[in-house]
Amino acid sequence: MQGRAKTTRRFLLEAAAQLFDERGYAGTSISDISALSGRTSGAIYFHYTSKEKLALAVVEEHFATWPELVGRHRAAGVPALERLVALSLTVARAFRDDVVVRAGSRLWMERKAIDAPLPTPFVGWIETVTGLLEEAREDGSLAAGVVPEAAADGIVYAFFGLHTVSDALDGRERIEERLRGLWLLLLAALQAEPDPAALLDRVGLRSAAG
């Protein structure tokens, strides 16, 4: 794709994401996106064919955020559980601050109203978390009874639920504080020698007062 077309597509995608995030799929029309972006509806259809395709592009862009971000937390030398917590903090911030991530998440929740097959989340996250727990087993920091695959499921449920609850109750404003509370609970089960608060401080996930 040529540079200018790519820039226009990205510009339209972000305008659409802003509206999908605020109003949802059913509440957003191509003419709303036209009004916000200052481009004609014809231009939007030229780049994305339909509202379904545009929604699909937002969800795919949301999904495309993660591999690079997961890669950044592969740094050797840092214990695996710390990297897991740091990753969850980066993801929580992306959900709070990145309109494409937020819109993609909302569209996925509304997926049954969208006439386009959307990718399924969770599976990739469960694999990523399983891998980090296996590393924690190797570096000796995982509690004896923990089975990485099974615990990874639970962590992904909790993390996903955290986002939904935080979105519903405080518009994600308190997400870091809530994330800290969640890890205080989970790390008590995961760490071979439980000291959740110290680990959270090392990662920089501090309490609201801090």
Next chain:
Amino acid sequence: MQGRAKTTRRFLLEAAAQLFDERGYAGTSISDISALSGRTSGAIYFHYTSKEKLALAVVEEHFATWPELVGRHRAAGVPALERLVALSLTVARAFRDDVVVRAGSRLWMERKAIDAPLPTPFVGWIETVTGLLEEAREDGSLAAGVVPEAAADGIVYAFFGLHTVSDALDGRERIEERLRGLWLLLLAALQAEPDPAALLDRVGLRSAAG
């Protein structure tokens, strides 16, 4: 309300719930509900005024399920953590088997597309779980470091996420197995003397093989 009107309202509510559960809010019309129930659209409007009001009634009926169900798990004599797990199992089964609960949950997820204010979940559940953890503190079965209010938040996140993930990945078919896996993780953090498998067996939340 007279008996017959009440029966008709319930009948229409269940027909609507079946369609909202399968097709979502935007995908369901009053005439679909008319076709499924064999009642005229006029009769449906007579009882519920609008599709929004009907959706709101389904969500309210979903919410009304819980107090009675929570009440059943107040039985004295059973340790509080066992009652908490048993309650979560009853709720998981309701989500799997009760079409009004499932439809209410889906409508709530699609809430921004519905032009009626829906009640907010979570708050009541967080209070219920906090209460049970406080009882566990009193009966001596809660681990020393656990703060009931904070842990209750995490449990509610995890439980809510479990439902979303199970719905997305296996249509809730594996929800009991997933619930068992989740409690194996959480109870390791919650129990003063961790022995999650024994507690889960006592409650009757068995592994898939069992």
